[in-house]
């Protein structure tokens with residue numbers, strides 16, 4: 001299975017600040033976990049991070065015709081603002097899992113809306129880096145691993 005993992009703005013700063021919220025692992029540590037998970041589960045993965053909304057939209061559109069079979073996305077702050085990312089996810093119509101490192105449901109009011117989440121088959125939050133692993137396994141196996 002070929003999947004795309006997308007990360008939005010500031011996630012490249014992981015492990016540098018706000019460790020109390022996002023943990024002490026760096027972005028490189030996260031990419032390593034994603035690549036190891038892919039290898040262990042015979043998946044092909046591309047990982048992409050951008051601080052730019054349009055670049056994320058472009059990468060989602062690219063997934064439409066490059067053989068991608070599923071998307072894991074943490075749109076970061078664009079989660080709560082971006083109709084463009086929502087529309088791109090709807091346009092490509094690939095199974096997509098939304099991941100958040102923190103439990104956004106317990107945070108500020110402005111984080112309570114997720115536009116991207118409206119196009120996702122599942123949302124995983126508050127599990128740190130392991131949320132990405134769970135999302136990848138969900139795309140591969142569906143609910144099977146969750147019981």
Ligand code: CA2
Nearest residue numbers: 010011013014017018076077100101102
């Ligand atoms: O919990 C998540 O994964 C979030 O998507 C992270 C976003 C936030 O805007 C969402 O509401 C929830 C922020 C990512 C910023 O990451 C930083 C990493 C290090 C230092 C500062 C920010």
